[in-house]
Amino acid sequence: MIKFLLKRVLEFIPVLLIISFIVFSLVFVAGNPVALMLPEDASQEDIERLTVALGLDQPFIVQYGKYMLDLVQGDFGKSFRYNTDALPLVLERLPATLELAAASMIIAIIIAIPLGVWSATRKNSSLDLLATGGAVIGKAMPNFWLGIMLILLFSVTLGWFPVSGRGTIAHLILPAITLGTGVAAEMTRLIRSSMVEILSQDYVRTAKSKGLRNFFVVYKHAFRNSLIPVVTITALQTSTLVGGALITETVFSWPGLGQLLIQAVNTRDMAIVQASVFTIAILVIFMNLLADVVYRILDPRIKYS
Amino acid sequence: MKTGTAILDVDDLHTYFRTEHGVIPSVNGVSFEVREGETLAIVGESGSGKSVTSLSIMGLIDSPGKVEKGNILFEGKNLTTLGKKDYRKLRGNEIAMIFQEPLSSLNPLFTIGNQLSESIKLHQKVDKKTARVKSIEMLRHVGIPRAEKVFSSFPHVLSGGMRQRVMIAMALSCNPKLLIADEPTTALDVTIQAQILELMKKLAKENSTAILLITHDLGVVAEMADKVVVMYAGQVVEHTDVYTLFSNPKHPYTKGLLNSTPKFHETEEVLASITGTVPTPSKMPKGCKFNPRCPFATEVCTTQEPVLREVADGHKVRCWLYEEKEDAI
Amino acid sequence: MSANLQSHAAAESDAGVIKSRKKTNALSRWTKLLLKSKTGTVGFIIVLLVCLVAAFANFLAPHDPAAINPAKMLKPPSWLEGGEKAYLLGTDNLGRDILSRIIYGSRVSLLVGVASVILAGIIGIIVGLASGYYGGWLDSILMRIVDSFLSIPNILFALVFLAVFGPSVPTLIIVLGVTNWVAYARIVRGETLSIKEREFVRAARSIGVRNVKIISRHVLPNVISSFIVISTLSIATTIILEASLSFLGLGVQPPTVSWGGILSDGRDYLATSWWLATFPGVAITITVLGIIFLGDWLRDVLDPRSQSRS
Numbered sequence: 001m002i003k004f005l006l007k008r009v010l011e012f013i014p015v016l017l018i019i020s021f022i023v024f025s026l027v028f029v030a031g032n033p034v035a036l037m038l039p040e041d042a043s044q045e046d047i048e049r050l051t052v053a054l055g056l057d058q059p060f061i062v063q064y065g066k067y068m069l070d071l072v073q074g075d076f077g078k079s080f081r082y083n084t085d086a087l088p089l090v091l092e093r094l095p096a097t098l099e100l101a102a103a104s105m106i107i108a109i110i111i112a113i114p115l116g117v118w119s120a121t122r123k124n125s126s127l128d129l130l131a132t133g134g135a136v137i138g139k140a141m142p143n144f145w146l147g148i149m150l151i152l153l154f155s156v157t158l159g160w161f162p163v164s165g166r167g168t169i170a171h172l173i174l175p176a177i178t179l180g181t182g183v184a185a186e187m188t189r190l191i192r193s194s195m196v197e198i199l200s201q202d203y204v205r206t207a208k209s210k211g212l213r214n215f216f217v218v219y220k221h222a223f224r225n226s227l228i229p230v231v232t233i234t235a236l237q238t239s240t241l242v243g244g245a246l247i248t249e250t251v252f253s254w255p256g257l258g259q260l261l262i263q264a265v266n267t268r269d270m271a272i273v274q275a276s277v278f279t280i281a282i283l284v285i286f287m288n289l290l291a292d293v294v295y296r297i298l299d300p301r302i303k304y305s
Numbered sequence: 306m307k308t309g310t311a312i313l314d315v316d317d318l319h320t321y322f323r324t325e326h327g328v329i330p331s332v333n334g335v336s337f338e339v340r341e342g343e344t345l346a347i348v349g350e351s352g353s354g355k356s357v358t359s360l361s362i363m364g365l366i367d368s369p370g371k372v373e374k375g376n377i378l379f380e381g382k383n384l385t386t387l388g389k390k391d392y393r394k395l396r397g398n399e400i401a402m403i404f405q406e407p408l409s410s411l412n413p414l415f416t417i418g419n420q421l422s423e424s425i426k427l428h429q430k431v432d433k434k435t436a437r438v439k440s441i442e443m444l445r446h447v448g449i450p451r452a453e454k455v456f457s458s459f460p461h462v463l464s465g466g467m468r469q470r471v472m473i474a475m476a477l478s479c480n481p482k483l484l485i486a487d488e489p490t491t492a493l494d495v496t497i498q499a500q501i502l503e504l505m506k507k508l509a510k511e512n513s514t515a516i517l518l519i520t521h522d523l524g525v526v527a528e529m530a531d532k533v534v535v536m537y538a539g540q541v542v543e544h545t546d547v548y549t550l551f552s553n554p555k556h557p558y559t560k561g562l563l564n565s566t567p568k569f570h571e572t573e574e575v576l577a578s579i580t581g582t583v584p585t586p587s588k589m590p591k592g593c594k595f596n597p598r599c600p601f602a603t604e605v606c607t608t609q610e611p612v613l614r615e616v617a618d619g620h621k622v623r624c625w626l627y628e629e630k631e632d633a634i
Numbered sequence: 635m636s637a638n639l640q641s642h643a644a645a646e647s648d649a650g651v652i653k654s655r656k657k658t659n660a661l662s663r664w665t666k667l668l669l670k671s672k673t674g675t676v677g678f679i680i681v682l683l684v685c686l687v688a689a690f691a692n693f694l695a696p697h698d699p700a701a702i703n704p705a706k707m708l709k710p711p712s713w714l715e716g717g718e719k720a721y722l723l724g725t726d727n728l729g730r731d732i733l734s735r736i737i738y739g740s741r742v743s744l745l746v747g748v749a750s751v752i753l754a755g756i757i758g759i760i761v762g763l764a765s766g767y768y769g770g771w772l773d774s775i776l777m778r779i780v781d782s783f784l785s786i787p788n789i790l791f792a793l794v795f796l797a798v799f800g801p802s803v804p805t806l807i808i809v810l811g812v813t814n815w816v817a818y819a820r821i822v823r824g825e826t827l828s829i830k831e832r833e834f835v836r837a838a839r840s841i842g843v844r845n846v847k848i849i850s851r852h853v854l855p856n857v858i859s860s861f862i863v864i865s866t867l868s869i870a871t872t873i874i875l876e877a878s879l880s881f882l883g884l885g886v887q888p889p890t891v892s893w894g895g896i897l898s899d900g901r902d903y904l905a906t907s908w909w910l911a912t913f914p915g916v917a918i919t920i921t922v923l924g925i926i927f928l929g930d931w932l933r934d935v936l937d938p939r940s941q942s943r944s
């Protein structure tokens with residue numbers, strides 16, 4: 001297991017290298033950010049002086065090398081808006097985003113598992129049609145719009161939940177539902193199709209022929225098997241989930257990474273943008289690794305190699 | 306031949322699948338009985354309804370399939386009207402089943418021991434420890450070496466023959482009165498086949514378990530069966546004891562089976578002496594279902610369906626050749 | 635026996651008839667296939683309608699979508715109290731007609747969706763084919779790049795790109811194309827790998843047919859159906875992505891009308907004028923729903939492997 005983990009972690013290095021290269025190239029192409037850093041009335045000389053001081057007059061390769069050196073030390077540069085290091089700013093916002101993502105995931109799981117299993121065991125029943133129909137609609141709705149509609153209904157009209165901010169459970173519910181719905185929709189579809197396939201497997205018939213109760217047949221013998229593809233694909237969706245979180249945060253003024261990032265994009269605060277990209281990429285990679293581990297635990301047929 | 310009371314009596318069983326492409330009458334009026342300790346073989350080409358018959362007895366026909374008509378009496382109890390809960394008590398306990406594919410019939414995510422002790426715990430109401438002891442004992446009984454180790458192994462590490470032994474252990478763990486074996490050896494190597502059949506025979510004898518054996522292989526029939534049912538297109542076309550089947554087969558289809566190569570699981574090339582294939586449900590011929598392939602087909606065969614008629618003591622045939630002609634029309 | 639022979643002959647002539655019919659009536663065959671699936675039909679109709687609306691927006695829209703009318707600010711939909719017949723779905727904070735804006739907004743959604751998916755498809759097919767066909771170190775590098783893209787959410791990549799180049803419709807098309815190619819690359823690579831091993835491709839290779847020729851003759855036609863299916867579903871997600879970016883103010887910029895943009899405007903008037911934020915979202919949802927239905931149907935029809943799944 002340790003060996004396998006080590007191997008997987010080593011595989012991340014090229015991925016992170018490529019990301020750094022892409023991001024750096026983009027920023028390089030973006031041109032000289034010095035003008036943005038200085039007050040608007042700064043003279044041409046000031047600009048040039050700072051450019052040289054920051055090494056921004058050097059050729060691409062040299063700048064990239066320096067950038068990578070800094071990166072390895074966790075230095076993404078200074079945010080010129082906050083005038084502090086970018087990484088701590090990003091990490092400070094991370095817990096809020098993780099909280100939102102985790103809550104959404106829980107909501108998605110709570111909805112998707114029973115719904116997916118039920119509709120698979122009652123294929124083509126009206127409940128199945130309702131669930132699959134709901135899942136498609138859930139997938140078709142842009143989540144920022146769903147968020148706005150939830151605010152309209154539950155905050156503006158009914159006044160049950162606060163419109164924005166973070167702090168209490170009440171603050172968390174609407175954003176988590178907003179973000180969780182899309183995930184739940186995808187997961188329901190997945191679990192359903194996976195379960196439908198598994199339920200027709202020979203070993204399910206064997207389990208039935210033993211006289212086991214339907215509940216055991218479905219949840220012990222079929223469900224665990226159906227989880228294997230679900231776990232893999234759900235992990236691949238982490239990136240969609242985080243992407244969704246960025247938008248959901250904006251809708252609900254949730255003080256997470258998304259809010260910070262979008263401000264940074266608007267003000268071209270590239271240090272924060274870069275630090276965010278790396279933080280999120282590592283998060284996604286970590287989730288995929290976790291899924292791989294879970295997958296191995298679920299399926300004894302796979303050997304660590 | 307052994308005699309005893311009938312423990313299974315299938316009477317005019319109809320199992321249909323109502324699919325979007327129409328109704329498929331997979332089993333269409335099948336009757337037979339299995340006596341205590343007796344082995345009844347069902348033979349027939351692929352698609353003739355053998356598996357559906359056995360699953361109907363197990364009560365495992367899923368939608369869109371349904372037992373539409375007929376009775377299945379097990380020790381006098383009518384299974385077609387049995388409640389779900391009572392059925393579950395029967396399954397794996399008094400009626401057990403072995404399937405064709407030992408590879409896919411075991412759940413890949415649970416150990417052999419887990420799956421084996423599952424039904425022991427369920428039906429014998431014993432605790433985990435006792436179930437474990439019984440399971441290991443059962444594994445030894447079916448000739449599995451290092452039973453303790455196998456108990457905690459996952460199915461994928463075992464060979465096909467070993468897995469089928471495990472399936473047999475599982476099926477026999479609660480001393481069932483009836484064992485349904487749906488092509489238990491088709492997926493195995495020839496040498497292993499013989500061992501598995503031998504094992505089934507031995508264990509069935511020990512507990513006087515009746516066997517309903519479904520097979521493609523007339524060699525297996527000769528080896529194992531006391532009585533034989535020949536099925537064609539969801540119907541019984543001939544029903545007799547094993548000696549009569551080989552010495553004096555009546556139905557043209559049975560004769561064809563006997564003349565063709567001993568094994569005929571691949572539908573197409575198989576029946577050297579019978580041309581064509583089993584008709585698809587949507588293209589069932591009028592009259593006798595076998596008439597398009599029958600070398601002896603006459604006018605009446607294409608218009609009227611023959612009934613299953615006793616032509617000698619304990620020997621039933623569904624064929625116009627053996628009808629008194631005045632009964633027709 | 636004779637009956638058997640006859641039925642055989644009949645079957646053969648049947649096949650012949652079917653074959654000739656197939657050729658002459660491909661259109662009616664597709665129509666039949668489409669009508670067989672309820673969701674497929676619904677999806678097709680929705681997509682067709684949206685395309686027609688986009689194409690004929692200037693005839694269909696009752697008002698100029700940019701016409702500011704201070705006298706008609708924030709009018710509710712016509713069926714509500716205070717609504718006016720002329721403004722079916724109400725007006726926005728500048729008195730512009732919501733319906734007309736939604737009708738015009740369909741243009742940019744479709745344009746960005748379709749154009750970026752074509753771009754993504756081109757990149758993805760090239761990468762996937764190269765990776766699958768040539769294998770080796772090229773494959774390793776390309777697949778690592780795919781992995782890198784998979785670990786960055788699409789929207790994040792788009793944001794970085796937009797931060798650098800600034801928002802505009804062409805940038806949006808490029809950025810969404812560049813974020814979406816990964817799905818194609820993976821599927822095309824997989825398909826190429828499996829096709830590469832098949833007899834006919836091996837045979838072609840062994841007699842020295844040039845690689846480019848093999849790819850265009852044998853591999854491309856085989857990935858076309860997967861390509862169509864991914865493209866359809868990809869257009870759906872891209873439309874949502876574009877709307878999200880425009881909603882964040884980083885996508886389509888005014889005065890170009892976009893659904894995300896209308897929604898973004900409407901967000902500030904949620905408490906008083908719910909219709910502003912509601913209807914553009916309905917438009918997005920219905921459009922995307924139609925495309926998903928159509929895509930699912932296409933998948934079932936084009937990909938025989940998926941049939942058992944559904």
Ligand SMILES: Nc1ncnc2c1ncn2[C@@H]1O[C@H](COP(=O)(O)OP(=O)(O)OP(=O)(O)O)[C@@H](O)[C@H]1O
Pocket residue numbers: 322324329331349350351352353354355356357358369370586
């Ligand atoms: N779930 C189902 N849905 C629709 N039709 C079915 C279903 N199960 C079985 N059938 C149909 O019932 C008929 C009989 O099938 P069955 O499996 O009993 O054949 P068999 O005699 O066991 O064949 P084999 O030797 O191949 O196992 C076939 O025509 C099959 O198409």
Ligand SMILES: [Mg+2]
Pocket residue numbers: 355356357487
């Ligand atoms: Mg069968």
